[in-house]
Amino acid sequence: FYHPNTAPFVAVRLIQRLVTSNPSPRYVEAVATAFQSGQYVSRGHSFGNGHYGDLSATVAALLLDREAHAVVLDADPSYGSLREPILKVIGLMRSMEFTSLPKYPAIRLLNMDQVIGQMPHASPTVFSFFLPEYKPHGRVEEATLVGPEALILDMPKTVGILNGLFSMIKYGLAPCYNGFTSGPGGGCTEGTYLRANGILEFARGSLESAERNLQSSESIVDELATLLTAGRLSPENRLIIEEAFNAASDPQSGLRIAQQLVVTSAEFHSTNIVRKSGMRRDTFSPPDASGIPYRAVVFINFAGGADSFNILAPHTCAEKDMYSEYVSVRDEVALLKSTLLPINASNQICEQFGIHPSLSSVQEMYNDDDLLFFANTGVMTQPVTKDDYSSLTKTQLFAHNLMSRESQRLDPYDLEIGTGILGRISDSLTSTMEYNVGSFSIDQTSISLVGEPRVSPSPNIIGRKGITKFNEAPSMSSMIGNITALNEATTADSGFFAETWSDNLLQSLAKNELFHTQLNGKSTINAFPNTGLGAKLSMIAKLIGTRNERGVDRDMFFVELGGFDTHANVGSELKKQLDEANGAIAAFAAELKNMTLWDSVVTFQSSEFARTLAPNSGNGTDHAWGGNYMMFGGSVQGGQIVGRYPDDLTDNSPLSLGRGRFIPTTPFDGGFRAIAEWVGVPPSDMNQVCPNCYRFNETQLFHKEDLFS
Numbered sequence: 001f002y003h004p005n006t007a008p009f010v011a012v013r014l015i016q017r018l019v020t021s022n023p024s025p026r027y028v029e030a031v032a033t034a035f036q037s038g039q040y041v042s043r044g045h046s047f048g049n050g051h052y053g054d055l056s057a058t059v060a061a062l063l064l065d066r067e068a069h070a071v072v073l074d075a076d077p078s079y080g081s082l083r084e085p086i087l088k089v090i091g092l093m094r095s096m097e098f099t100s101l102p103k104y105p106a107i108r109l110l111n112m113d114q115v116i117g118q119m120p121h122a123s124p125t126v127f128s129f130f131l132p133e134y135k136p137h138g139r140v141e142e143a144t145l146v147g148p149e150a151l152i153l154d155m156p157k158t159v160g161i162l163n164g165l166f167s168m169i170k171y172g173l174a175p176c177y178n179g180f181t182s183g184p185g186g187g188c189t190e191g192t193y194l195r196a197n198g199i200l201e202f203a204r205g206s207l208e209s210a211e212r213n214l215q216s217s218e219s220i221v222d223e224l225a226t227l228l229t230a231g232r233l234s235p236e237n238r239l240i241i242e243e244a245f246n247a248a249s250d251p252q253s254g255l256r257i258a259q260q261l262v263v264t265s266a267e268f269h270s271t272n273i274v275r276k277s278g279m280r281r282d283t284f285s286p287p288d289a290s291g292i293p294y295r296a297v298v299f300i301n302f303a304g305g306a307d308s309f310n311i312l313a314p315h316t317c318a319e320k321d322m323y324s325e326y327v328s329v330r331d332e333v334a335l336l337k338s339t340l341l342p343i344n345a346s347n348q349i350c351e352q353f354g355i356h357p358s359l360s361s362v363q364e365m366y367n368d369d370d371l372l373f374f375a376n377t378g379v380m381t382q383p384v385t386k387d388d389y390s391s392l393t394k395t396q397l398f399a400h401n402l403m404s405r406e407s408q409r410l411d412p413y414d415l416e417i418g419t420g421i422l423g424r425i426s427d428s429l430t431s432t433m434e435y436n437v438g439s440f441s442i443d444q445t446s447i448s449l450v451g452e453p454r455v456s457p458s459p460n461i462i463g464r465k466g467i468t469k470f471n472e473a474p475s476m477s478s479m480i481g482n483i484t485a486l487n488e489a490t491t492a493d494s495g496f497f498a499e500t501w502s503d504n505l506l507q508s509l510a511k512n513e514l515f516h517t518q519l520n521g522k523s524t525i526n527a528f529p530n531t532g533l534g535a536k537l538s539m540i541a542k543l544i545g546t547r548n549e550r551g552v553d554r555d556m557f558f559v560e561l562g563g564f565d566t567h568a569n570v571g572s573e574l575k576k577q578l579d580e581a582n583g584a585i586a587a588f589a590a591e592l593k594n595m596t597l598w599d600s601v602v603t604f605q606s607s608e609f610a611r612t613l614a615p616n617s618g619n620g621t622d623h624a625w626g627g628n629y630m631m632f633g634g635s636v637q638g639g640q641i642v643g644r645y646p647d648d649l650t651d652n653s654p655l656s657l658g659r660g661r662f663i664p665t666t667p668f669d670g671g672f673r674a675i676a677e678w679v680g681v682p683p684s685d686m687n688q689v690c691p692n693c694y695r696f697n698e699t700q701l702f703h704k705e706d707l708f709s
Contacts, residue, residue, distance in 0.1 A: 001053065006035075007032035007033075007035040007036045007177070008028055008029075009150070010031075010032070010035055010058070011023075011028045011029075011031035011032040011035060011058075011062075012028055012079070012330040013130065013132060014031065014058070014059075014062050014373075015027065015028065015031060015062060015536055016081070016132055016148055017084075018062060018063070019062065019063075019067070019081075020067070020068075020079055020080055020081055020271075021080070021081040021082075021145065021147050021149075021497070022078060022079075022145045022146060022147060023067065023311075024067060026067075027065055027067040027068075028212060029063070030061050030065050030302065031058060031061045031062050033061070034047075034048065034055060034057040034058050034060065034061035035052075035054070035057070035058045035061075035302055036052060037050070037052075037057070037249075038050045038051040038052055038053065038057050039057050040057040040058075040060045040061040040064070040296065042060065044066040044506075047053070047060035047061075047627060048060070051224075052081060052314035054641035056129055057194070059332075059412055063290045064298040074232075074272075074273050074320060075273070077139075077272070077492075077493050077494060077495050077496050078143060078145055078289040078496055079272075080270060080271035080272045080495060080497055081147065081148075081149060081271055081497055082147055082150055082269060082270050082272065082497045082500065082501060083149065083268075083269055083270060083271065084113075084118060084129075084149055085116040085117055085118045085149075085152065085157065086112065086116065086118045086119060086120065088161065088263075088268070088269065089109070089112070089116065089161070089164070089165065089180070091228070092165055092168065092200075092228065092263060093168070093200070093242065093606055094168075095167075095202070095227040095521050096200040096201075096227070096228075096259065096564055097200060097202040098168075098173070098198055098199070098200055098201070099198055099199060099201045100197060100198040101172075101196060101197060101198055101199070103197075104197035104198060105261065107173070107197070107198065108181050108182070108197065108213065109180045109181060109444070109686060110180065110181050110182060112180065114160075114399075114410065114463075114518060115157070115160040115178075115180065116152075116157055116160050116161040116164065117129060117152030117154075117157040117160075118152065118667055119340065120494070121479070122400070123544075124145065124562065125303075125304075125400075125562070125565075126565075127400065127401055129151075129152060130148040130149055130150075130151035131148060131401055131405075132146065132148050132149055133146055133148075133401070133405075134146060134147065134148050134150060134151040134445075135147065135418055136150030136151075136153065136500050136587070137450060137453040137458055138496075138500055138503055139496045139499050139500065139564070140496050140497065140500055141418050142411065144417070144418075144692075145496065147496075147497060147500060150445075150497075150500055150504075151198070151444075151445055152195045152444070152445070152462030152499070152525075153445075153504050154269065154441075154444070154445055154498070154504075154508075155460060155461050155462070155508040155511055155512060156443070156461060156462065156467075156468065157461075157508075158504060158505060158508040159468055159469075159470045159508060159509075159512050160178070160293055162263070162264060162470065162471070163177060163178035163179075163468065163470065163471065164178060164179055164180040165260070165263045166260050166263075166471055167179035167180070169200065169256050169259045169260055169263075169497055170190040170191065170256055170260075170473075170475065171188055171189075171190065171192075171193060171194075171195065171196060171200045172193040172195075172196025172197070172198055172199040172200070173194060173196055173197045173199070174188070174193070174195040174196045174197065176188035176195055176466040177471075177472050177473055178468055178687065181197055181442070186240050188473070190253075190256070190473070190475060191252060191256065191455060191537065193251070196363045200259075201304070201579075201632055210588045213393060216251075217242040217245040217246050217254065217258075218242055218244065220240075220254075220255060220258060221238050221241050221242050221245065221258055221262075222238070224241075224258055224259060224262050225238060225262070225267075228259075228262050228263065228268050229262065229267040229268050230271075231312060232271075232272070232273055232274070233262065233267045233268075234267065234273070234275070236276050236482075237267070237274070237486050240261070240482055240485050240486055241258050241262060241482075241486075242258075242260045242476075244249060244257050244261055244478070244482050245257060245258045245477065247476070247478075248475075248476070249537025253475065256475055257475050257476055257479075260475060260479070261297075261479075261482055261483065261486060264483045264486060264487070264505065265486050266326065266486075266487060266495070266498035266499070266501045266502045266505075267498065268341060268400075269498075269501040270497040270498040270500070270501050271493060271495075272494070272495020272496070272497050272498035272499075273494070273498070274490060274494050274495060274498045274502075275490055275491045275493060276488060276489070276490055276491070276492040276494075277488075277489045277490055277491045277494075278488075278489075278526075279488070279489040280488055280489060281487075281488060281489050281502075281503065281506055283506075283510055284507055284510040284511055285510075286549070286551050287436040287513065287550075287551040287552070288436075288551050289436075289548055289551040289552075290435070290436060290551070291555055292435065292553040293553075293600070294547055294553060294554070294555075294597070294600050295553075295554055295555075295600050295601070295602075295678070295679050295680070296544060296555035296556070296557065296600065296602075297422065297425070297554075297555070297556050297557065297599045297601075297602055297603075297604065297675055298557045298559065298601060298602070298603040298604070299408075299422060299446075299448055299556075299557065299558045299559070299603075299606075299678055300340070300533075300559055300560070300561065300581075300603060300604070300605040300606075300669070301404075301407075301446075301558070301559070301560045301561070301605075301606060301607065301608075302560075302561055302564045302577070302581070302605065302606070302607040303404065303560050303561065303562040303563075303564060303565075303607070303608070304400070304402065304562055304563060304564035304565030304566070304607070304608075305564055305565055305566075305602065305607055305608055305609045305610065305611055305623055305624070306564040306574075306577075306607040306610065306611070306627065307333075307371045307564070307566055307570055307574050307610065307611040307621050308332075308607065308610045308611075308625070308627035308628040308629065308630065309326075309330075309610060309611075309613055309660070310333070310335055310356055310574060311355065311356050311359065311578070311628055312353055312354075312355060312356075312373055312375070312628040312645075313326055313334075313335060313340060313354045313356075313451055314326045314343070314349070314350050314353060314354070314645075314649075315337065315342050315350060315352040315353050316350060316351055316352035316353035317349055317350035317352075317645075318351060319349060319350075320349070320647075322349055322350055322647075322649070323337055325648075325649050325650065326613075326649055328650075329613045329614060329649045329650060329660055330613050330614070330615065330660075331614070331615055332573060332615060332619060333570050333615045333619060333621060334622075335354070335356065335357070338414065338636055339369055340354025340355065340357065340624035341354060341355040341357060341360060341362075341363040342354055342355075343355060343363060343366050343367065344639075345640070345641045348375070348641055348644070348645050349645055349646075349647040350645070353373075353645070356574070356575075358575050358578035358581075358582050359578055359581070359582050360582060360586075361582050361583075361585050361586035361589065362523060362585070362630065362632075365589065365632050365638065366639055367639065368638065368639075369636075369637070369638040369639040370589075370632055370633065370634060370636055370638045371630055371632035371636060371638045371639075372630065372631055372632075372636060372637065372638045372639070372640050372641065372707065373628055373629065373630050373640075373641045373642070373644060374628065374631070374641075374642055374643050374666055374671055375628055375641050375642065375644055375645040375646075375665075375666065376626040376627070376643055376644060376645060376646055376655070376664050376665050376666060376669075377407045377411075377606075377626060377627065377628070377629055377643055377664055377665075377666040377667070377668060377671070378407075378609060378610070378625050378626040378627060378664035378666075378667070378668065379395050379403050379407050379412075379608070379609070379625075379664075379667070379668060380393070380667035380669070380696070381393045381394040381395060381412045381413075381692070381695065382692075382695040382696065383695075383696060383700065384655075384663060385654070385663070386654060386655075386657065386663070389657070389663055394412035394413060395412050396608075397465045398609065398623040398624070398625070399623075400565070400608060400623075403445055403608040403609050404608040405549070407606055407607075407608050407668055408420050408421065408447050408448035408558075409447055409448070410667075410668055410669050410672060410690070410691075410692060411422065411691050411692060412692060413691075413692070415691040415692070416452070416688060416691050416695065418450065418703065419447075419451055419452060419687075420446065420447040420448035420449055420450045420451075421448055421668075421672050421690075422439070422448045422449050422556040422558065423447075423448065423449050423450040423451030423452075423456070423459070423556075424441055424451055424452075424681060424688060424689045424690075425556065425672075425675075425676050425681055426449070426451050426456040426457075426554070426556055426688055427451040427452050427455040427456045427688075427689075428676075428681045428685040428688065428689050429453055429456070429553075429554050429679065429680055429681065430455060430456035430457070430683070431456070431683065432681075432682055432684070432685050433680055433681075435553040435554050435557070435680065436550075436552045436553050436554070436587075437456050437457065437548070437552060437553070437554045437556065437558045437653040438457070438460070438461060438543075438550055438552040438554070438555040438556070439457060439458070439459040439555070440459065440460050440461075440462055440540070440543055440555065440556070440558070441459055441460070441461050441542065441555050441557070441558040441559070442461075442462055442463075442464055442536040442539055442557070442558070442559045442560075443461070443462075443463060443536065443559075443560075444461065444560065444694035445459070445461060445602065446459070446560075448558050449556055449558055458462055458507065458516070458622075459556075459558075460511055461541075462515065462543065464532065464535040464536045464538075464539050465535065465539075465659075466519055466539065466542075467512060467515050467516040467519055467553035469512065469513075469516050470509055470512050470513070480509070483505070483509070484506060486502075487501075487502035487505050488502075488503065490644055494506070503633055504567050515546075518546040518549045519543075519546065522542045522545055522546065523542070524538055524541050524542065524587075524591050525591060525594040525595070526587050526590045526591045526594060527587070528541075528584065528587040528591075529580070529583040529584055529587060530587075531580045531583065531584060532561065532580065533559070533561045533580050533584035534580070534583060534587060536553065536559045536560075536561075536584075536589075537585070537587065537588040538557065538583045538587070538588075540557050540559065540588070541588060541591045541592070541595070543555070543557070543603070544595065544597065554679060554680065561577065561580065561581055561584075563576070563577045564607060566611065566620050566621060567616065567620040567621070567622060568616075568617060568619060568620040569616065569618070569619055569620060570611070570615070570620045570621050571619065573620075578598065585603075585632075588603075592633075592634075593634075598633065598634035599633070599634035599635045600629060600634075600635075601633055601634075601673060602632070602633065602635060602636060602678065602679075602708075603632050603633055604629075604630075604631045604671060604672070604675060605629050605630045605631070606629045606668060607627060607629070609623055609624055609625050609627065610624045610625060610626055610628070610662070611623065611624050611627075612624045612659040612660045613659070613660020614659040614660045623665060624659075624660065624661040624662065625657070625661055625662060625664055626655070626662040626664030626665065626666075627664075628645075629671075631671060631675075631707070635678065635708050635709060636707065636708060636709070637706070637707055637708055637709045642666070642706070643665060643670075643703065644665045645665035646662055665700065666700055667696055667700060669690055669692055669693050669696065669701065670693075670696070670700055670701040670702045671702060671707070672690065673686065673689075673690045673693055673701055673702060673703070674691050674702040674703055674707040674708065675704075675706045675707075676690065677703060677704035678704040678707075678708045
């Protein structure tokens, strides 16, 4: 609590949530100073009790500083932020006077964390819903700024929030057309509220005057602009909405249309002012198929830091009794030798290793020469020792967010700033090889897929359950046209966060229509387990099945399985997560084989870091560094462990930093260099794709001949 980083850390987080995404150093210092001193004075008024950490002083500094309320800053396109999804929903309900019906006094918003990406008390991790340093694709990233809320601004959640808001406007809080709640049975008829738990009363109060004066569209749109966009709605957008209101059959319908259009505007979804350029945005359309043999890369991240020395443990070792050493270090979290699934290995300290008993499909693929392990692998800046690892490692070690980001970027010195490893591979395949490349993340964004702006196609985010169609029952036939007009191209000095919303929205709607058509009726040959990872890998299999319709030569996929942050009860928690992984991976492999694409797809699994071999007092394990990971596919030269498994698991090892935290001897870069070669990246692009590889010895890296048959 008294660490010198605490005050600025708290200051930045609070400012980002309540004021602006990119505060000035002066603003951060003012709030941090108030936190440290416990006092803040503004215009003769004093706040705080003078004690360190006083929140009244901190909040006063946060809200009363000139940077929090100076109107002139609205003209700065880099100022402001995207609004949080749940605040947009509650903002509509409050400003449009939501009232529960007598039968339903409690407001129930269901599955909001899945539909819009956010719900109080439902944060997916201890790091909240988005990362404070996240840089969304586009102007924000190009300006080296951050936009945390954009982390959950993907196609499924964009469509999800708009469908829910439209449903509330047209039917009340009801389950009609992907509304935010459940409700009574009956049909869904716009404006009748038959299935509603509550309704927006604003409509009734305002329309008494509207029905008396059919020329009142201007005043109604002005009021909506004030209540829903704090007056930011541009004159051009007001005119578009007024015309839509006037084209409606009656004022009640007109108001509902106007409300729907306002909540699609960038002024509603951001705190920016919008300046239109008068130009149209580029529209998304799939490429034509080239006929090049298809290949795909699937990146599975075990989020939280997997205890990978219980995924791959020593078993039978002639040179020394490594299993006994493993047991002595791991103590109560060690796996019984009789439960381990044995595999043979060469050129390692042991002739046999043991795979976690939950991973029977992994053992089977290894024995079929379709899966290999990377031993003691991790995020590395360059080769290091116990003496110099701290000074020579650029990435902050043992931190979930930073190591997770770097494990997906593999560019510690930002030589290819803002990009991820799969994104750079996509860029090379697109620009140099002229391949058509698809890029997909399931349920969430991933930095791994981000390439240079406008080089390769932007990543797509698809929900694990597939595509929910946007606005299935539109209030007017020209709704898409009006939404497009509201979000057309902007000038260079228009708000960056507003631009992020509008660009994402129109791309999302175009892709939603395309992918809904392509995935409609698609099914898998094999049954996938009813689990999170099972659903995600099933969706990847379906997307691979649309490769011809999408006209792609290469695909990049990212998927994540969470729950590996096992500070307590590592035995039961790891088993639960690996049971899920095993079933999903087995089904995915079987599906690819049935599609005759087993040789065309490679899957790489990793985690941000491993965990300590020595347990803590809660039968859990803590953050470490080097770990053991796997890669599988029909083209993989499996049945081997590459890299070097530690030959000393005690703290006397030259690789141990204490408690079984091992310095990795193989960088993630090594495996991805071979993957890049396999998928078609030419040697001339390898320095851009793998910008940190030159720092390592060739013995720490791999070529495709080492890992692929």
